[in-house]
Amino acid sequence: xxxxxxxxxxxxxxxxxxxxxxxxxxxxxxxxxxxxxxxxxxxxxxxxxxxxxxxxxxxxxxxxxxxxxxxxxxxxxxxxxxxxxxxxxxxxxxxxxxxxxxxxxxxxxxxxxxxxxxxxxxxxxxxxxxxxxxxxxxxxxxxxxxxxxxxxxxxxxxxxxxxxxxxxxxxxxxxxxxxxxxxxxxxxxxxxxxxxxxxxxxxxxxxxxxxxxxxxxxxxxxxxxxxxxxxxxxxxxxxxxxxxxxxxxxxxxxxxxxxxxxxxxxxxxxxxxxxxxxxxxxxxxxxxxxxxxxxxxxxxxxxxxxxxxxxxxxxxx
Amino acid sequence: xxxxxxxxxxxxxxxxxxxxxxxxxxxxxxxxxxxxxxxxxxxxxxxxxxxxxxxxxxxxxxxxxxxxxxxxxxxxxxxxxxxxxxxxxxxxxxxxxxxxxxxxxxxxxxxxxxxxxxxxxxxxxxxxxxxxxxxxxxxxxxxxxxxxxxxxxxxxxxxxxxxxxxxxxxxxxxxxxxxxxxxxxxxxxxxxxxxxxxxxxxxxxxxxxxxxxxxxxxxxxxxxxxxxxxxxxxxxxxxxxxxxxxxxxxxxxxxxxxxxxxxxxxxxxxxxxxxxxxxxxxxxxxxxxxxxxxxxxxxxxxx
Numbered sequence: 258x259x260x261x262x263x264x265x266x267x268x269x270x271x272x273x274x275x276x277x278x279x280x281x282x283x284x285x286x287x288x289x290x291x292x293x294x295x296x297x298x299x300x301x302x303x304x305x306x307x308x309x310x311x312x313x314x315x316x317x318x319x320x321x322x323x324x325x326x327x328x329x330x331x332x333x334x335x336x337x338x339x340x341x342x343x344x345x346x347x348x349x350x351x352x353x354x355x356x357x358x359x360x361x362x363x364x365x366x367x368x369x370x371x372x373x374x375x376x377x378x379x380x381x382x383x384x385x386x387x388x389x390x391x392x393x394x395x396x397x398x399x400x401x402x403x404x405x406x407x408x409x410x411x412x413x414x415x416x417x418x419x420x421x422x423x424x425x426x427x428x429x430x431x432x433x434x435x436x437x438x439x440x441x442x443x444x445x446x447x448x449x450x451x452x453x454x455x456x457x458x459x460x461x462x463x464x465x466x467x468x469x470x471x472x473x474x475x476x477x478x479x480x481x482x483x484x485x486x487x488x489x490x491x492x493x494x495x496x497x498x499x500x501x502x503x504x505x506x507x508x509x510x511x512x513x514x515x516x517x518x519x520x521x522x523x524x525x526x527x528x529x530x531x532x533x534x535x536x537x538x539x540x541x542x543x544x545x546x547x548x549x550x551x552x553x554x555x556x557x558x559x560x561x562x563x564x565x566x567x568x569x570x571x572x573x574x
Numbered sequence: 575x576x577x578x579x580x581x582x583x584x585x586x587x588x589x590x591x592x593x594x595x596x597x598x599x600x601x602x603x604x605x606x607x608x609x610x611x612x613x614x615x616x617x618x619x620x621x622x623x624x625x626x627x628x629x630x631x632x633x634x635x636x637x638x639x640x641x642x643x644x645x646x647x648x649x650x651x652x653x654x655x656x657x658x659x660x661x662x663x664x665x666x667x668x669x670x671x672x673x674x675x676x677x678x679x680x681x682x683x684x685x686x687x688x689x690x691x692x693x694x695x696x697x698x699x700x701x702x703x704x705x706x707x708x709x710x711x712x713x714x715x716x717x718x719x720x721x722x723x724x725x726x727x728x729x730x731x732x733x734x735x736x737x738x739x740x741x742x743x744x745x746x747x748x749x750x751x752x753x754x755x756x757x758x759x760x761x762x763x764x765x766x767x768x769x770x771x772x773x774x775x776x777x778x779x780x781x782x783x784x785x786x787x788x789x790x791x792x793x794x795x796x797x798x799x800x801x802x803x804x805x806x807x808x809x810x811x812x813x814x815x816x817x818x819x820x821x822x823x824x825x826x827x828x829x830x831x832x833x834x835x836x837x838x839x840x841x842x843x844x845x846x847x848x849x850x851x852x853x854x855x856x857x858x859x860x861x862x863x864x865x866x867x868x869x870x871x872x873x874x875x876x877x
Binding site: 282283285286287289290292293294296297300301302303304305307308311316321322365366369370372373374375378380381382383384385386387389390391392393394395396397398399400401402406407409412441445446449450452453494498501502504505508509512526529530533534539542543546547549550553557 | 609610614615617618621622624625626628629631632635643644645646647648689690691693694696697698701702703706709713716718719720721722723724725726727728729730731733734746747748749750752755781782785806809810812813817826827830831833834835841844845848851852855856858859863864866867870871872
């Protein structure tokens with residue numbers, strides 16, 4: 258009964274129910290969120306926290322029930338491994354190679370899709386096709402396209418006189434190829450996100466700009482871009498998070514967890530998988546997972562800091 | 575998303591009727607309405623072709639012999655071997671079983687996610703309880719946490735329960751979606767007037783009655799869109815299934831991983847398997863692409 262006392266008057270209109278019923282009504286909302294939060298606690302929150310715990314133990318894949326206290330040694334082992342640093346560097350370069358062109362292309366496409374178009378539903382739908390294709394399927398096809406001897410890409414390049422490019426063993430070439438898969442899959446999706454943002458920019462802003470004699474380009478830079486800022490920030494954050502956990506593309510590009518013969522395109526996600534499921538060191542993989550988590554927090558925080566520095570102007574919305 | 579981020583900061587409680595904003599604006603011609611020039615169409619057609627080409631090439635390679643694929647100059651139109659390669663893929667990589675498993679897994683995840691999300695979304699949108707705003711903010715915050723990071727304990731739990739290679743191992747952990755909860759909350763907050771609920775309460779309806787007879791019918795369009803997005807995501811999920819399952823009980827993505835792992839040498843068979851595994855999603859997309867596009871753009875502005 259005391260439970261009910263602090264939370265009355267929330268709903269004045271219904272006739273005062275019996276105390277027992279009132280108690281039930283005060284509690285019943287929790288029943289509605291309970292399924293979600295129970296599952297979330299079990300399969301979302303608990304694993305994340307338990308990962309931190311595991312990262313201080315030696316746990317091997319074959320005997321996941323046995324734990325041996327190791328202190329920080331999983332972390333030091335990771336930091337002493339040159340392949341960790343390779344993977345960290347690759348994660349950043351692959352992230353930049355895939356995210357920057359992808360978002361720029363998406364912005365351009367969104368701008369074009371924002372015109373009055375014939376068949377606009379068709380354009381939008383087809384551009385979302387790659388998003389509906391799974392990572393595995395897309396990567397297998399692109400691995401084929403980027404094949405050294407019979408790949409279409411090299412054939413097309415040979416037509417303009419560029420010799421066969423080795424898309425597999427070179428660092429930059431392989432990373433470019435892997436980035437192409439990411440760019441292909443996500444550009445259309447991001448274009449739609451940007452388009453949605455563009456369509457919520459009030460039309461009078463454009464009319465005013467036009468009356469001031471602003472060209473289309475100037476309108477794009479001075480009306481569209483500022484109005485789109487929050488959407489862009491969101492897309493950048495989501496793409497950054499996506500980039501830090503790039504996994505399926507580098508795993509399937511040649512089918513090995515090492516990410517190329519000299520780890521030239523192994524990402525942190527793949528490195529974690531390799532440690533855990535190729536080398537059986539689950540404890541060490543857990544340490545890598547936490548390093549990744551902290552890295553994401555750092556990047557998101559940095560992003561928030563950079564975008565908060567210039568507030569203002571958003572009042573226009 | 576952006577609008578909602580600010581929305582939640584501003585007033586997560588009473589879900590301002592933001593849904594009306596875009597529509598009224600559209601009537602007043604929101605955004606820009608300049609007509610597209612030829613160059614615009616040219617670029618868009620180019621982008622469209624780029625989006626389609628890898629899928630088209632999958633079809634080409636899947637319908638050819640291995641020798642055809644290796645020809646220079648390359649072959650660019652479909653050949654006669656499609657059914658033969660399909661057969662090979664079904665035999666060599668158990669794609670048939672994978673398709674069935676993926677259907678079971680994705681459908682279960684979709685039903686569970688939509689139900690959980692609608693329940694929680696309704697509570698967050700229309701019910702008052704202590705800690706509501708904090709819990710909602712918490713839920714939104716967790717959208718940023720990649721599920722990959724919890725994979726190790728999850729694997730240990732699954733091993734302990736002896737669920738490895740069983741479909742529930744991939745279904746249960748995917749039943750929750752913070753995005754889904756948020757998506758449903760936004761929709762219900764905006765499209766279900768408070769007065770309707772008040773009136774039902776005055777008539778003596780219980781909360782559960784209100785949920786089943788008022789909320790569900792109103793929320794049905796959003797549930798459908800969330801269902802479509804969830805199904806696609808579940809069908810394409812890669813990381814956790816390749817850890818929890820093996821070739822004995824594969825989903826499509828696990829089977830594709832097997833195909834690409836070097837066990838199958840024949841490139842045309844690999845492409846045939848890829849095509850088989852992608853076709854169901856492409857069919858769904860072909861039928862309901864417009865709704866999916868709408869859902870994503872809707873989610874972008876509001877969720």
